[in-house]
Amino acid sequence: MSAEIIDGKAFAATIRGKVAEQVRHLQDGHGVTPGLAVVLVGEDPASQVYVRNKGQQTEEAGMASFEHRLPADTSEKDLLALIARLNAAPAVHGILVQLPLPDHIDSAKVINAIDPAKDVDGFHISNVGLLATGQKALVPCTPLGCLMLLRDRLGSLAGMDAVVVGRSNIVGKPMAQLLLRDSATVTIAHSRTRDLAETCRRADILVAAVGRPEMIPGDWVKPGATVIDVGINRIPAPERGEGKSRLVGDVHFDSAAQVAGAITPVPGGVGPMTIACLLANTVTACCRAHGLAEPEGLTA
Secondary structure, three states: OEEEEEHHHHHHHHHHHHHHHHHHHHHHHHOOOOOOEEEEEEEOOOHHHHHHHHHHHHHHOOOOEEEEOOOOOOHHHHHHHHHHHHHHOOOEEEEOOOOOOOOOHHHHHHHHHOOHHEEEEOOOOOHHHHHHHHOOOOOHHHHHHHHHHHHHHHOOOOOOOOEEEEOOOHHHHHHHHHHHHHHOEEEEEEOOOOOOHHHHOOOEEEEEOOOOOOOOHHHOOOOOEEEEEEEEEEEOOOOHOOOOEEEEOOOOHHHHHOOOOOEEEOOOOOOOHHHHHHHHHHHHHHHOOOOOOOOOOOOO
């Protein structure tokens, strides 16, 4: 195996350390504690795990954590009323509504009801527009984490060929915008791209965010490329016992690791960066709300 393994877990711990330091600075110097409100509607097991982890890491960083767990039959009107209260609460600097929401609730309406200055997921249409036009925005956490890993590994991204496979609003599109902002030459590819393999082979930076297990094999990877695998897919693993499964990315790790210069593993690559960047965004939102200098190394 020739590729350097990019340890997202270790890097995320560094980011959380910077966040905790910044929180102490805000508390000691300005009497302000950043606060993150997380809203969970319903009983989705994966969402419950995420919310628990977010709450735990928020508190570990010294921030205030506000959890709102609502029953699955909560009306859209009641959820919007809660968001209005959180928008108005001075102690809350970041608001995150855990997706997916139950079918009877319009997710877009809920996301766009969040005050853009508190939208630490970076999904509000205002933040999307600000990012696209190169202005100061709150940036989606997963692409922000990927960008931090790339800058740490490569330094300047200027002039590099970057291919993002996947065009979702959550990862693919904002990832492309961030790479453009760092002066990379960016291609957004997807399932309909003609000769996807050849497009991938051009990339100095290959970001896989399609949600299809091991779709990208090693022979699609340019020798020496940096591969960021955003995919988290659960596949059957009968070798581990009946009914067992394992997590894999969108890239076939073993074959890609023979060719790439550096690659993120799944799990332990991009995943841990997402919550770390959520905490970073909350600190950034808090600093902006109080007219204070933004923390270095925690923003795009």
